[in-house]
Amino acid sequence: MNDAASSLPVVIVGGGFSGAMLAARLAERGQISTLIERGDAFGPGVAYSTSNDAHRLNVRAGRMSAVADRPADFTDWLATHHPDQADANDFAPRRLYGLYVRYRLNKTEAAHPGLIRRVTGAVIAVEGRSAILSTGERIEGRAVVLATGNPAPRTTSTGEDGRIIANPWTPDALTPIRPDDDVLILGAGLTMVDVLLTLSSQGWRGRATAVSRRGLLPRAHGPHHDAPIDLPPEALNGPLSARLATVRRLATAHGWRRVMEGYRPITLDLWGAATQAERGRFLRHLRPWWDVHRHRLAPEIAAELDQLIKEDRLTVRAGRIRKVTPSADSVAVHLTANNADQTLSAPWLIDCTGPGHDAASTPLTAALIAEGRARLDPLKLGLDLDQTGRVRCADGTPDPDLYVLGPPARAAFWETIAVPDIRQRIEALTDLLAV
Known part of the structure; x- marks a missing residue:
């Protein structure tokens, strides 16, 4: 790489945990980056932007450092700023983790002035090594990293009907649900749990029916971290x-x-x-x-779910969804369970089925696939990548200048949604991109 190219920044698309912590790590290695975020909340991303302290981390605080070689970084921060939450064995509120990520980003910027540039805007295309914003602005770099997080669920299509909440992470998405309204939830994983916690915190007293293919709920962590066994x-x-x-x-x-x-x-x-x-x-x-x-739950959150089940306010059903039919005041879900067709209905349907990876999941993804610069993984887990995280073009060759980090990289690395796993990928990418 020539000197002119090496002086350009790494362009990071997405200013949530993955993108922000990559920018911080690059700065610590002397590499300039441009961090682009659609909104103005650099650092927390969707996962850690919640203001609801019922939303807890799903990993113990002692294992949640954002820095691979400083395992106590998060608990040290808690001890200084929130000492009542500093137990390494506990599951801290995600709100506090969002504050910690912001603190680390700000502290790194102050320690390495000029190495992190923040840009607010929506990236709609990548041309060569440049990101193109919706305003037409071009941001040139020496490589581009897509750290865009998970796309919204797509099981219920666009969710244009007012009774279907197609993306529960949209701000105030659940506020129309009245205290005594019953709800149907597609999916029974961690997003479903967050939805129930949010509803409960706003005084909801209704009943929920969660439907998933197997009807399984997330298991709980034990009282302490379990030592791994040596696998034969x-x-x-x-x-x-x-x-x-x-x-x-x-x-x-x-x-x-x-x-x-x-x-x-x-x-x-x-x-x-x-x-x-x-x-x-x-x-x-x-x-x-x-x-x-x-992907387990904090024990206290698991206990809340158990209580909802005991009170007959949460029912988990196994079945395959055939179609969803909204009406003026309710939504019907038609499913097949135990070789029989069934129909469930409620005033509201909430889509918690997980990220909807397809060619149209975001305008940026659609543009990359349309021009042949990217393709979906055959198993539809996300973009097809090589083992360094580079995007594979339509013909299968890896693009030397385009990388993916975080949840959208699941096709190549499988476990890329928890902080300990993303942390490893940040270190690997930093080694590749720092000059």
Whole structure:
């Protein structure tokens, strides 16, 4: 790379946790970056912008440092600024984590003046190494990193009907729901849990029915961090069915949490070594169980869910959604469960099915795919990437100047939504991009 190119910034599209912490890490390595965020809230992103302290971290505070080589960074910050929340074993409010991310970004900017430039605007295209804003402004760089977070759910299409809440993360999306209204929820994972916590905090007293393919709820963390077990070769190699049988035996002998902790540091390697066919079988048959055991709840949040179930205010149903039919004052969900067709209805339907990765998920993604500079992963997990995080063009060749970081990189790295996993990817990208 010539001197002129090396003096240009790394352009980071998305100023949430992934983008902001990459910018901070690059600055600490002497690399200038331009951080572009659609709004003015640089740092927290959607996940940590909540003002509701019922929304807790799903990982213990002691494991949530934003910096790989400073494991106590977050708990040290808590001890200084919020000492009542500084227990490393606890699950701090996500609001506080958002404040911590902002603090780290601001502190790094002050320590390395001129190395982080903030730009507020919407990126609609990437041309070469430049990001194009909706205003027409061109921001030139030496590489572009897409850290855009998850797209909104798309199970309920556009959600233009007033009774369908297609994206529960939209500000005030749940405020129209009255205290005694019943709700249907598509999906039974962590987003569903957040929705129930938000509703409860605004005085909601109704009943909720959550529908998912398997009808599984996220499991709870134990009272303390579980030490990982050393996994034997038969849990790491061979047919998936044989590995699963081994895992079940290990879980019976040692507890499933310890087994999952054993897999955590090597999941990336296992996913990278898996064939496309193996990945597809995993997604079809094992993913629901992986997700509920891997992405767990704080014990106190799990207890609140249990209480809602005991009070008959939360019912979880397994079924396959066939269609959604809105009317003037309700929404009907037609599903197939136990080989029989059923219909559920309620005044409101909330889509908590997870990110909707497709060619039109965002204008930026659509533009990249349309020009052949990107393509979707065959399993529809997100953009197709190589093992360094570079976007694959339509012909499969990796683009040398375009990278993806965070949740949209799931196709290549599988676990890219939790801070400990994103933290590793930030270090790897920093090594690649710092000059």
